[in-house]
Amino acid sequence: MALLSGCMSQADTLFGTDTHPADYPTVRAFRHFGDLLEARSDGRLRLNLFPGGQLGAERDTLEITIFGGLDFNRVNLAPLNSIEPMTLVPALPFLFDDVAHMRRALDGPVGAGILASLAPHGLVGLAFYDSGARSFYNVRKAIQTPDDMRGMKIRVPNSDLYVGMIRALGADATPMDIGEVYQGLVQGLVDGAENNLPSFETGRHFEVARHFSETAHVIGPEVLLMSKRRWDRLTAADQSLVMACAVESVPYMRGLWDAREAKARAALTAAGVQFNAVEREGFRAQMRPVWDAFITRADQKQAVAEIMAMGSGNG
Numbered sequence: 083m084a085l086l087s088g089c090m091s092q093a094d095t096l097f098g099t100d101t102h103p104a105d106y107p108t109v110r111a112f113r114h115f116g117d118l119l120e121a122r123s124d125g126r127l128r129l130n131l132f133p134g135g136q137l138g139a140e141r142d143t144l145e146i147t148i149f150g151g152l153d154f155n156r157v158n159l160a161p162l163n164s165i166e167p168m169t170l171v172p173a174l175p176f177l178f179d180d181v182a183h184m185r186r187a188l189d190g191p192v193g194a195g196i197l198a199s200l201a202p203h204g205l206v207g208l209a210f211y212d213s214g215a216r217s218f219y220n221v222r223k224a225i226q227t228p229d230d231m232r233g234m235k236i237r238v239p240n241s242d243l244y245v246g247m248i249r250a251l252g253a254d255a256t257p258m259d260i261g262e263v264y265q266g267l268v269q270g271l272v273d274g275a276e277n278n279l280p281s282f283e284t285g286r287h288f289e290v291a292r293h294f295s296e297t298a299h300v301i302g303p304e305v306l307l308m309s310k311r312r313w314d315r316l317t318a319a320d321q322s323l324v325m326a327c328a329v330e331s332v333p334y335m336r337g338l339w340d341a342r343e344a345k346a347r348a349a350l351t352a353a354g355v356q357f358n359a360v361e362r363e364g365f366r367a368q369m370r371p372v373w374d375a376f377i378t379r380a381d382q383k384q385a386v387a388e389i390m391a392m393g394s395g396n397g
Contacts, residue, residue, distance in 0.1 A: 094125075094126050094127060094128055095128050095129075095130055096116075096119075096127060096128065096129050096130070096153040096154060096312070097129075097130050097131075097132070097152055097153050097154070098112060098116070098129055098130070098131045098132070098152065098153060098154030098155065098156070099131070099132045099133075099136070099137045099138075099143045099152055099154070099155055099156070100112055100131065100132075100133045100134075100155075100156040101133075101134070101135040101139065101140055101143075101156075101157075102133060102134070102156075103133060103134050104133045104134060106133070107211075107212070107335055107338035107339045107342055108156050108211050108304060108335065109131070109133040109156075110335075110338055111211060111331045111332075111334050111335030111338060112129075112131055112133075112154075112156055112306070112331070113129070113131060114331050114334050114335075115129070115306070115327050115328055115330075115331040116128070116129025116131060117129075118327040118330060118331065119323065119324065119327045122323055122326075122327065123320070123323060127320065127323070127324075129154070131154075137152070140155075140157045140158060140160075140161050141161045143155055143157075144157055144161050144162075144165075144307075147204075147205065147307060147308075147309045148203065148204035148205060148309065148310075149204070149309075149311070150309050150311035150312055151309075152309060153308060153309055153312045154208075154306070154307065154308050154309075155306075155307045155308075155309075156211065156304060156305070156306050156307070157304065157305055157307060158213065158302075158304050158305075159172065159173045159302050159303065159304070159305065160173070160239065160241055162200070162305065163241075163243070165200075165203050165205075166199050166200055166203055167378075167379060167382060168195070168196050168199040168381065168382060168385065169196060169199070169200075169305075170243065170376050170377065170382065171192075171196060171377070171382055171385045171386055171389070172184070172187075172188060172193075172196065172210075172302050172303055172389075173243060173300065173302040174243075174300075174369075174372075174373060174376070174377070174386070175243075175247040175299045175300050175365075175369050175372060176299055176362060176365055176366035176369050177301075177386065177389060177390070178298075178301040178389070178393075179393045179394045180215075180298065180301070180394065181212070181215055181298075181301055182394075183301075183389075183392065183393055183394060184301045184302075184303065185212075185336070186392055187388075187389045187392050188210045188303060189210075189332075190392075191388075192385050192388050192389055193210060195381075195385065196385065197209075197210075197305070200307070201310060204309065204310045204311065205307050205308070205309070205310055206307065206308040206309070206310050206313045207305060207306075207307060208305075208306045208307060208308055208324070208325060208328035208329075209305075209306045209328040209329055209331065209332050210303035210304070210305060210306075210332070211303060211304045211305070211306060211332065211335050211339075212303060212304070212335065212336055212339040213278065213301075213302060213303055213304045214278025214279065214280065214281075214301075214339065214343060215278060215296075215298035215300075215301045216276050216277055216278050216297075216298070216299060216300040216301070216302075217276060217277075217278075217279075217294060217295060217296050217297045217298055217299065218231070218236065218274055218275075218276045218294075218295045218297050218299070219274055219275060219276070219277075219282060219287065219288070219291040219293060219294045219295065220234060220236075220273050220274025220275075220291050220293050220295075221267055221273055221274065221290055221291050221292070221293070222234070222273055222274070222293070223293060224293050224295060224356065224358040225274075225293065225295035225297070225358075225360065226295065226358060226359075226360050226361070227360070227361065227364050227365075228251045228252060228364055228365055228368055229252070231248075231251045231252055231253040232252040232253065233252070233253070233254070234253045234254065234273040234274055235253070235254045235256050235271070235272045235273045235274075236248050236253045236254065236255060236256065236272060236273065236274050236275060236276065237256050237257075237258045237263050237266060237272045237274070237275035237276075238255050238256065238257055238258075238275075238276070239257065239260075240257045241257075242376075243372070243376055244300075245257065246371075246372045246375060246376070247299065247300075247369070247372055250368050250369060250371055250372050251365065251368060256271070256272050258271075258272065260277075260281075260285070263275050263285065263287060264285060264286060264287055264289075264290065267287060267290040267291055268290055274291055274293075275287065275291070276297075276299070276300075278343070279343050279346040279347055279350065280342050280343060280346045282294065282346070282350070283346040283349055283350055284346075288350055288353055288355050292354065292355055292356055293355075293356050293358070294350070294355050294356065294357050294358070295358050295360050296357060296358070296359055296360060297360050297362065297365060298362070299365065306328055306331075308324065373386070
């Protein structure tokens, strides 16, 4: 970080970080954002991106970004939840009907409001990137109703929201690092886990957990951020340019994500994974205590209501 701070004197070089590997859709979209920024500023603004967690975990780099030691950051919603309660809204289980619903909601005024809520915390929310639809998979049987989950030990990230969701479905939540899940499944420490299709494939969890139930229980996005300290040093014209390039990188990212997800599904199908549909309304009906526990403010409740009004069942 000392080396990075020394480089910060170059006003035309902006530094960013992403914990995902170099070929991941968010990283490729982040680079595309940087290419647009450099081209449209005639080389005045250039992005130097550090992918693959080179600068540390998201919680650590987020703090550095807030204090101005990094210019840009791509993070998951989870580390933002403790900073700004509005970021809990798109993380709610069974809030979105599908990916199209999520994109429609977050591309509009609700999404803009959530991004704007980060400004008092030293962050400028630039855009939402996709993180896929997370679903349950396990070693025992197809999950089609909440009753099928009773008594199962399900791995979750270290998140109170995820723990609450699993408990509401009658299962036992087991927080565990993602790198320990494969062995946990093999050794019976957990019966199952939940994640998006590309992570299910690349983590090779499908070799052990053959039942993939398409609950799509969380379709929360990831967020492209800028340090407000650095943002405030830009001219108004450059602020507009940064925002425009970030917004333009979103459809590029989504195309990459959709292609990667389709590739993962094809590979998993060929490997013999058993995909099964579920009745999502039965799961959603059990989420009221979880929503009530985490959505307590009037602005949160208003955002939830607006998102639900945009669902497929409401035209």
